[in-house]
Amino acid sequence: MPPVFVYAEVTPEGPRPVALELLTKARSLGDPVAAVALGPGATAAAETLGAYGASTVFANDDPVFSETLGHAAALSLAGLVEEHRPGLVLFSTSHDARDVAGRLQALTGSTLMSNATDLSATDRAQMPIFGGAVTVEVALEGPDPKIVLVRPTSFAAEPSGGTATVEPVPVPQGSPWPRRVERHEEAATGPRLEEARVVVSGGRGLQEASNFALLEELAGLLKGAVGASRAVVDAGWVPYSYQIGQTGRTVKPEVYIAVGISGATQHVVGMKGAKRIVAINKDPDAPIFRLADLGVVGDALTVVPQVIAEIRSRRG
Amino acid sequence: MNVVVLVKYVPDPQGTPELDDAFLVVREGTEGALDPGDEYAVEAGLRLVETHGGEVTLLTMGPETASAALRKGLSMGAHAGVHVVDPALRGSDALATARVLAAAVRRRPFDLVLAGVESTDGSTGTVPMTVAQLLELPSATFARALSVEDGVLRIERPTDLGFDVVEAPLPALATVTGSAPEPRYPTLKGIMQAKQKPVERLALADLGLSAEALAPTQRVVGLTRAQERAAGEVIQAGEDTAKRIVDLLAEAKVL
Known part of the structure; x- marks a missing residue:
């Protein structure tokens, strides 16, 4: 060989x-x-x-x-x-x-x-x-x-x-090279996306950036990580490091919860290896429902708080 | 400053692409467009020349229909186009594409080459870096913001935990992500003017390249349709929705 x-x-x-x-x-x-x-x-x-x-x-x-x-x-x-x-x-x-x-x-x-x-x-x-x-x-x-x-x-x-x-390995000689001149980092919280057993991911259906707080709360309860579709990363709602899909990360969690994500092929490539997929979307024709083990047609902003409440009540 | 933007004509990004008998994407006779990812590079180029003066030239390689991609960029405000079109280029792989683009860029003076990060149809995501190495240019990739000052390109590059600032001396190449400023819509005036703008057509011979040197080095030898995930249950949101979801979480042992 x-x-x-x-x-x-x-x-x-x-x-x-x-x-x-x-x-x-x-x-x-x-x-x-x-x-x-x-x-x-x-x-x-x-x-x-x-x-x-x-x-x-x-x-x-x-x-x-x-x-x-x-x-x-x-x-x-x-x-x-x-x-x-x-x-x-x-x-x-x-x-x-x-x-x-x-x-x-x-x-x-x-x-x-x-x-x-x-x-x-x-x-x-x-x-x-x-x-x-x-x-x-x-x-x-x-x-x-x-x-x-x-x-x-x-x-x-x-x-x-x-x-x-x-x-x-010798350091090569050569120029002109680009140079990283500044590094801006925030401390990571929670598990890395690729290693998380639960990924809660959000898209345009969340309506505005501040509603990602709901996903952070749900992911926090499940010791999971928060991801996002390319659309909302491009819109600047969350950093690129959240992006799941062709141009972002690939995740294979036990459970993937897609919130307000339509399921464009670009996104699906990065998450269809999940063991179980839950999708919440207003649009009954959203392609994400063709992948979901459990699809919920409804408003994410109503459903997600109910899920958070249900988890809290079961844990007493 | 003179900016060259590498652009690609892709089959309708909303549609389902088709493969021919040789497993090549059917590009002729299909509705297509300027790759949406490339529009960000065009926008970045236009902003730079608006600040610093100079011209934006679009460079594409592709069949006759690819001129639609040039027209779109020209109607956004780019000044000129170059279209490398040659029957021998059908089925070109990443290396052949990079060699053709590098040869075409080399024909005239430039300060900056811009590209999208990857095409919507092929998604290889390395062609710009290969072009940069062939031209021995520094490359600053995956930029969400670009500026030029005193002959130095400065970009912001997103990372896992934030972003880096990277500088490269001009002439240089940069790739532009979808997090960069939104591409402008062509105005009616822009669309009318685009028809008058110069588009140079080049064949392989004009670039001093032979078809043999560009022979594809990848062949699709088999194709399997993925097993569809068995569709699950779709329910209307209602009283027991939360219970159903949390039951599933419990079953998956992640509660």
Whole structure:
């Protein structure tokens, strides 16, 4: 089997969960499996990356990798590809990964496939199209390595019990690069969307931004997370980090509660893997009702407070 | 400053696209439009030249019908269009598309290249970065706000917990998200003027590219229709609605 690289996104808090999902899949596609971890937290992440299947972790903690929007990372990765000739490089579909993958493609002249949900070989991948109504199997041709971007939560991460050797990666020379000059962050509250067992998600049907407080309250009661449709993110009601769907996050909770969301294919791609779906919408023809285990035709602003009251009364 | 906006003609975003026998999206003879995501990039370009002077040129690659996308952007206020149209480009993949767009951008001086973050139909979401690397330009991606000062592009880029501010020296490329300012509607005057604006047509030979170098490297070899989720029950909101929902939560053991 050909060697496979996983571009493992890392933070000082550890590797992103999707890095471990990709490593788990990579073990069935190639040998050896190597992770490429660039930026602060890279070296510290090597132990975990090894435990999920990387026999080598190419690592460098230099902040230039996290501050240049994939420019330095793509050049380093291209250098590693040249030297080690993997058949496949796996990425997630995150914004940061897309920056690196797009540039790598220009440097290697390889084929690139995005939004994959599965691979059966280093040159065979599947992707859903038309909002998941159809899945196509795609043969990837042309020079190695094939570049495939996989949607998060496509695979379950399973440890291999392995350990990794850490190999240093030189910082590339190059310019002009973009630079991150400011970082504005708010402390996170509650579980991450991808890890929450319950996701309460809101759309235009909530009528105005302030009504998201209702969803925060319901999600808080259920120890869940709040998500949103693209329409309300674009309208500025909630930050981009809430967005679920094609251009946002993919979630697979035990229960997904869609409140005032019509169910455009763009959104459905990100949530149809939920175990159970509850939809509340005024419009009886909303496409979300075709997916819902329980659909409620009615006003979200009436129904959600009733649900909150019912939960409180059952808990006494 | 001169801004080039990469735009795409996509099948009607509201409709259901069709695939032909070769599993390619049917683009000919279908109602289509300027990709709604690209309208944000056009708007951002127009705002920049309104502040700094200069022109917005739209660049598209696609069949004859793709001129509709150019017309829409021109009627919003863009100054000129470039249409790369060549039968050999049918079925182009991301790399071929990026190579064609990069070659077309290179033909004239520019300060900034703008694009949407991904197309509504293909959703690959990496073509602009590939174009940037081919042109050896810095790219500042996923911008919800853009400004230019003293030859430096400055953007706000949303992140998990907030946003980053990123700067890049011009010439540069940026991609613009749907959180950027809303695209303007074409005025009647704009629509009339669009018909008079110059649109340059280019074939592969004009770009010094050969069809062989752009051969697709991806083939759809199979197709499965997803198993529809079994439709559940739809009820009218009423007295026992909350009870029904909370029963389901209890059953799922998330209460």
